[in-house]
Amino acid sequence: MSIKKNNLTIFNSLTRKKEVFEPLHPGFVGIYVCGPTVYGDSHLGHAKSYISFDVVVRYFRYLGYKVRYVQNITDVGHLQSDADEGDDKIQVQARLERLEPMEVVERYTRSYFEDMDALNVLRPDISPRASGHIPEQIEMTQTLLEKGYAYEVNGNVYFSVEKYPAYGKLSGRSLEDIKSGTRVEVAGDKKNPADFALWKKADPEHIMRWKSPWGEGYPGWHLECSCMSSKYLGDTFDIHGGGMENKFPHHECEIAQSEAAHDKPFARYWMHNNMITVDGVKMGKSLGNFVTIKKALQSHSPMEIRFFILGSHYRSTLDFSEDALHGAARGWQRLQKFYQKLANTPSGNGEDDKAFVSVTEQLQQQFTQAMDDDFNTPRVLAALFDFIKQATPLLEKGALSEAVLDKTRLLFKEITQDVLGLTPELNEDSVSDVELNAVIEVIIGLRQRMRREKNWEMADYIRDELARRGIIIRDTPEGTVWERQV
RNA sequence: GGCGACGUACCCAAGUGGCUAAGGGAGAGGUCUGCAAAACCUUUAUUCGCCGGUUCGAAUCCGGCCGUCGCCUCCA
Numbered sequence: 001m002s003i004k005k006n007n008l009t010i011f012n013s014l015t016r017k018k019e020v021f022e023p024l025h026p027g028f029v030g031i032y033v034c035g036p037t038v039y040g041d042s043h044l045g046h047a048k049s050y051i052s053f054d055v056v057v058r059y060f061r062y063l064g065y066k067v068r069y070v071q072n073i074t075d076v077g078h079l080q081s082d083a084d085e086g087d088d089k090i091q092v093q094a095r096l097e098r099l100e101p102m103e104v105v106e107r108y109t110r111s112y113f114e115d116m117d118a119l120n121v122l123r124p125d126i127s128p129r130a131s132g133h134i135p136e137q138i139e140m141t142q143t144l145l146e147k148g149y150a151y152e153v154n155g156n157v158y159f160s161v162e163k164y165p166a167y168g169k170l171s172g173r174s175l176e177d178i179k180s181g182t183r184v185e186v187a188g189d190k191k192n193p194a195d196f197a198l199w200k201k202a203d204p205e206h207i208m209r210w211k212s213p214w215g216e217g218y219p220g221w222h223l224e225c226s227c228m229s230s231k232y233l234g235d236t237f238d239i240h241g242g243g244m245e246n247k248f249p250h251h252e253c254e255i256a257q258s259e260a261a262h263d264k265p266f267a268r269y270w271m272h273n274n275m276i277t278v279d280g281v282k283m284g285k286s287l288g289n290f291v292t293i294k295k296a297l298q299s300h301s302p303m304e305i306r307f308f309i310l311g312s313h314y315r316s317t318l319d320f321s322e323d324a325l326h327g328a329a330r331g332w333q334r335l336q337k338f339y340q341k342l343a344n345t346p347s348g349n350g351e352d353d354k355a356f357v358s359v360t361e362q363l364q365q366q367f368t369q370a371m372d373d374d375f376n377t378p379r380v381l382a383a384l385f386d387f388i389k390q391a392t393p394l395l396e397k398g399a400l401s402e403a404v405l406d407k408t409r410l411l412f413k414e415i416t417q418d419v420l421g422l423t424p425e426l427n428e429d430s431v432s433d434v435e436l437n438a439v440i441e442v443i444i445g446l447r448q449r450m451r452r453e454k455n456w457e458m459a460d461y462i463r464d465e466l467a468r469r470g471i472i473i474r475d476t477p478e479g480t481v482w483e484r485q486v
Numbered sequence: 487g488g489c490g491a492c493g494u495a496c497c498c499a500a501g502u503g504g505c506u507a508a509g510g511g512a513g514a515g516g517u518c519u520g521c522a523a524a525a526c527c528u529u530u531a532u533u534c535g536c537c538g539g540u541u542c543g544a545a546u547c548c549g550g551c552c553g554u555c556g557c558c559u560c561c562a
Contacts, residue, residue: 034562042562049562079560089560168489171557177488178558221560243562248489250561273562274491280554284561311510312499317492317555324498327511334510337525370500378500382509392526456520463522474524481524 003027003064008372010239011315013247013270014170018374023238024268029065030233031057032267034225034242034250035127037074038108039093042115043290044305044320045243045276045283051306051421052273052314052375053241054121058419059371070232071124073112075105076131076208078221088218091207101208105131115293118302120421126232130224134210137219137227140261141198141212149260153189155201155215161194164256170270171248196253198223222253229267230258240267244274245282273314283320291320300325303425307332310377310420331381336426338388339416341395342409350401352394359394360408363387367415377420384415426483440471444480447473 008021023029033053036046053071060067078089094101113123130137141157144150149163161167161175168174178194197220202209209216229237235258242251251270258266276283283290296305308328312318363383370379391408394400416422443462450459463473466482473482 036562037560046562052562171489173489173558241562244491245557245561248557249559275556275562277555282556282561286559286561307510308498315491316499319498321497323511327498330512331510334525341525376500378509382500385509396526451520454520460521467523472523475519475522476524477518 004062006063006368006372008059008063009374010269010271011374013272014267019269021269023065024234024236027064027066029060029067029239030237031060031067031069031239031241032225032229032233032237033069033071033124033240034246035071035073035124036108036112037078037089038105038112039078039089040108040285041292041294042112043283043285043292044296044309045290046112047115047119047293047296047305048276048309048314048318049243049273050116050121051119051309053271054421055310055314055377055419056239056241056271056375057122058421059375062414062419068126068233069122069124070126070128070229072224072228073105073109073127073129074221074224075102075109075129076218076224088206088208094207102131105129111294115297118297119293119306120302120423122421128228128232130219130228131208133224133227133231134219136231137223138199138210138212140223140227140257141219143261144198144257147260149257150198151191152214155217156189156197157199157214158190158195159198159253159257159260160191161196161256162192164260166259167194167256168252170252170255173248173252196220196222196249198257222250223257225250226254226258226261226266229254230262235262235264235266237267239269239271241271241273244272247272271314274317277317277319278321280319282317296325300329301425303422304329304332306420306422307335307381310422311381313374313376313378315374331385332422335384335388335416335422336424338392339412339424340426341392342405342412345395345400345405346398347402347405348397348399350399350404352397352399353401353404356391356394356400356404356408359387359390360404360411362390363415364411371419380415380420440466440482444473444482448480451475 003026009018010021011017012019031053033050036042050071053069057067057069075090076088079087088101090101090104094104097104099107116123141150144159145152145157150157150159152158168178175192175194199212199214199217199219201215201217206218208218210218229240240251240254255266278289281287281289293305304325308325309318311328311331363386366383366386367380370376370383373379443466447459447462450456450462466473470484471482472484473480
């Protein structure tokens with residue numbers, strides 16, 4: 001498949017401007033996104049991040065690129081408090097749940113994928129685990145020691161930021177800034193407070209430990225991403241994504257390690273998504289103001305959540321509230337109704353084809369323009385609703401040829417389902433329970449007779465009672481239809 | 487204290503120099519309907535936190551002020 005002609009621009013955090021995307025290898029995109037640390041259920045903030053990058057990957061595929069999408073699972077080395085002290089998050093959770101650390105990892109990795117599957121986030125091509133790449137991390141640490149970028153103290157190995165002059169280029173900080181901004185007094189082992197751990201010595205009570213040339217220990221958090229990205233994508237690759245809060249220090253450290261070890265540029269484009277806020281404050285694990293995806297799915301459908309998130313740009317914050325989510329749900333409902341209308345409209349004599357083709361082409365153009373402009377999904381949604389407004393009267397007139405209808409159906413599906421990942425959830429007449437269908441049909445027939453006899457009281461009673469049980473009845477000019485409440 | 491964002495209608499949210507400031511929700515009016523719901527149509531910011539400046543022209547650029555937030559500890 002050839003690449004669609006386009007002019008995709010991406011806001012590169014490294015240069016702080018939008019740049020035309022040029023892949024390292026023609027027709028191929030390598031992308032690495034920081035994955036979750038699996039010590040708890042994912043929340044809506046994770047949903048925003050991974051839905052955003054899901055759409056990025058989907059759009060590249062839509063354009064015809066072969067994409068390799070790598071997203072790590074952090075199951076070791078992520079410490080609880082300041083960068084290089086405190087307990088491992090997984091281990092803390094393991095104590096809490098009285099489980100083996102790897103049971104915790106397994107439980108929340110599954111939970112994460114359950115949630116992502118529900119939200120129609122495509123699985124990464126590779127989901128490498130930090131604990132499965134200990135030899136690679138030891139090897140990289142050795143390389144950095146040999147090249148003089150790192151030093152060992154008492155079984156700990158630290159990266160020396162002074163040896164890597166470009167440290168700070170992503171986050172726009174100088175070593176001076178970092179020094180003056182340090183709020184936490186850090187371990188006395190370090191030569192410079194800004195130095196970060198490549199390898200940590202394991203205390204006797206530390207469970208997750210591996211043998212290394214420096215004694216038993218475990219890898220520093222930043223190291224896994226450097227190792228696994230280069231292993232699967234090469235020392236230099238196209239895109240590195242992640243949450244804005246990881247710009248410093250995590251991504252800064254990744255760059256330093258990788259470029260020092262490989263003497264090659266690391267990721268060429270850095271993409272950072274912004275967060276979900278609640279009353280203007282970041283939704284985060286430590287603040288306790290988060291809503292887990294599982295919780296949100298109790299009262300909202302997966303696509304409502306997805307639609308809500310796509311309604312703001314990935315680099316903008318998105319303020320969460322029940323009102324805002326409800327608003328999104330209604331909009332998504334309307335989009336689906338139109339989808340049904342488009343699917344079910346019978347063809348006609350084709351006299352409106354010209355006008356319809358014109359609004360379809362406009363949609364195509366607006367879609368490409370919006371996505372090419374740093375994946376502007378809110379503008380895509382706006383274009384879709386503009387299209388709905390213009391297309392509806394033409395559909396209702398019924399003078400469109402089958403060929404023209406099909407072409408538009410395909411485009412609409414490509415935009416909404418293939419790229420935005422919004423799959424219809426309306427299941428009108430699609431209840432699989434044959435017996436239940438039959439019973440409902442009988443009840444509706446009964447109600448029709450009452451309506452003919454103008455027994456409005458009974459007719460309305462039946463309608464209300466069915467509604468209470470999630471069966472919605474509507475009397476349309478074409479007859480009574482029913483559907484399950486979504 | 488350092489680094490960096492943001493402030494657009496009742497809510498969510500696009501727009502970063504120039505036609506009438508997208509879109510969704512909510513509200514209002516209407517078509518349809520026994521009623522309802524759904525759907526559809528119409529409508530709702532002379533104005534973009536405030537004050538100056540640059541410009542023929544600014545929500546959009548510059549300066550100041552006010553406010554909110556993120557990172558500098560773990561966080562998507």
